[in-house]
Amino acid sequence: MATTYKSTKIFKLNNGETIPAVGLGTWQASADDVYKAVIFALKTGYRHIDSALAYGNEKPVGRAIRDSGIPRKEIFVTTKLAPIDALDPVGALDQSLKNLGLDYVDLYLMHWPVCLNKANKSHPGIPTLPNGKRDIVFDRDFTQTYADMQKLVEAGKAKSIGVSNFSIKNLKKLFSSPDYKITPTTNQVEIHPYLPQTDLLKFCREHDILLEAFSPLGSSNSPLLKDETILKIAEKNKVSPATILISWAVWRGTVVLPKSVSESRIESNFNIIDLSDEDGEELNNLHKVKGIKRFVSPNWDPIDVYGED
Numbered sequence: 326m327a328t329t330y331k332s333t334k335i336f337k338l339n340n341g342e343t344i345p346a347v348g349l350g351t352w353q354a355s356a357d358d359v360y361k362a363v364i365f366a367l368k369t370g371y372r373h374i375d376s377a378l379a380y381g382n383e384k385p386v387g388r389a390i391r392d393s394g395i396p397r398k399e400i401f402v403t404t405k406l407a408p409i410d411a412l413d414p415v416g417a418l419d420q421s422l423k424n425l426g427l428d429y430v431d432l433y434l435m436h437w438p439v440c441l442n443k444a445n446k447s448h449p450g451i452p453t454l455p456n457g458k459r460d461i462v463f464d465r466d467f468t469q470t471y472a473d474m475q476k477l478v479e480a481g482k483a484k485s486i487g488v489s490n491f492s493i494k495n496l497k498k499l500f501s502s503p504d505y506k507i508t509p510t511t512n513q514v515e516i517h518p519y520l521p522q523t524d525l526l527k528f529c530r531e532h533d534i535l536l537e538a539f540s541p542l543g544s545s546n547s548p549l550l551k552d553e554t555i556l557k558i559a560e561k562n563k564v565s566p567a568t569i570l571i572s573w574a575v576w577r578g579t580v581v582l583p584k585s586v587s588e589s590r591i592e593s594n595f596n597i598i599d600l601s602d603e604d605g606e607e608l609n610n611l612h613k614v615k616g617i618k619r620f621v622s623p624n625w626d627p628i629d630v631y632g633e634d
């Protein structure tokens with residue numbers, strides 16, 4: 326039987342800053358729920374909260390951080406630049422800082438490598454055209470957006486910057502863009518045993534970019550929690566399937582961001598095990614049997630923004 330322990334593991338970023346391996350996800354959490362969840366998570370020992378302007382709950386997230394009584398510098402706070410704000414990252418981060426009630430974030434991520442038309446109010450956060458396609462601003466390239474994000478580090482408003490939902494192809498394009506100066510510290514992408522992102526993980530390691538695993542449990546109503554291989558490994562180690570998935574992410578050297586608004590699950594998600602290499606490898610290979618599955622897809626068609634798996 327494996328011993329569970331509170332995850333105090335941290336990773337070093339390529340700029341010398343550190344990031345706690347396990348962070349609390351906050352997507353699809355109401356204001357009331359997220360406030361209580363963040364307060365409870367911080368009491369439990371979490372020191373890393375993942376938020377985004379697009380989640381519409383930065384205000385209660387920030388209020389919980391400020392009310393927790395834990396010194397600001399001990400908490401790693403991420404928020405993200407929404408695609409509708411891609412023309413103005415400086416103004417967007419100012420808005421997020423105002424929402425959060427903070428004077429800096431630890432990490433500011435470009436949420437998706439795409440710019441959407443803010444003037445189109447058809448859908449909150451994801452403007453859509455009458456033909457059903459996303460209303461993309463094609464003459465704003467993500468490399469220009471990133472160039473503007475770099476100014477936020479110099480201004481002290483973001484200790485680190487990074488990207489999210491970036492494929493190898495898009496990272497290569499970023500590296501060779503004219504105003505590129507700062508290597509992204511992190512790339513936050515969907516990762517779980519049905520989408521292990523093996524090539525992206527290797528590529529990011531070679532470029533000293535840390536991967537962060539979003540939807541590590543397979544998001545809502547996840548089939549991963551009922552997968553027979555995952556259940557078998559969970560039973561063998563006498564822990565829950567969620568603990569196996571979170572421990573696998575840490576075993577692979579990625580940050581992991583499980584979301585929960587339930588106190589018991591917030592607590593258990595923070596208690597991980599040291600997975601054996603045998604169990605880790607079995608999970609690495611599970612997609613070969615089950616096939617690749619992506620649970621979060623905003624359907625950017627015709628733009629390819631995804632990871633390689």
Ligand SMILES: NC(=O)C1=CN([C@@H]2O[C@H](COP(=O)(O)OP(=O)(O)OC[C@H]3O[C@@H](n4cnc5c(N)ncnc54)[C@H](OP(=O)(O)O)[C@@H]3O)[C@@H](O)[C@H]2O)C=CC1
Pocket residue numbers: 349350351352353375376436489490513514538539540541542543544545546550565567568582583584585586587590591593594621
């Ligand atoms: N950069 C990006 O584009 C994206 C980033 N993210 C980030 O990653 C985070 C996590 O991803 P998300 O898609 O929310 O999904 P997760 O994979 O974290 O799964 C969350 C779901 O699992 C449930 N759950 C949590 N813990 C357990 C447990 N121990 N046992 C059983 N069920 C559990 C939650 O319900 P309950 O709350 O009731 O416990 C919720 O329904 C997001 O919240 C967000 O911060 C997510 C998607 C995209």
Ligand SMILES: O=C1Nc2ccccc2C1=O
Pocket residue numbers: 352379436621622623
């Ligand atoms: O966190 C997110 N969840 C999503 C679901 C659909 C589209 C975008 C997102 C996010 O950025």
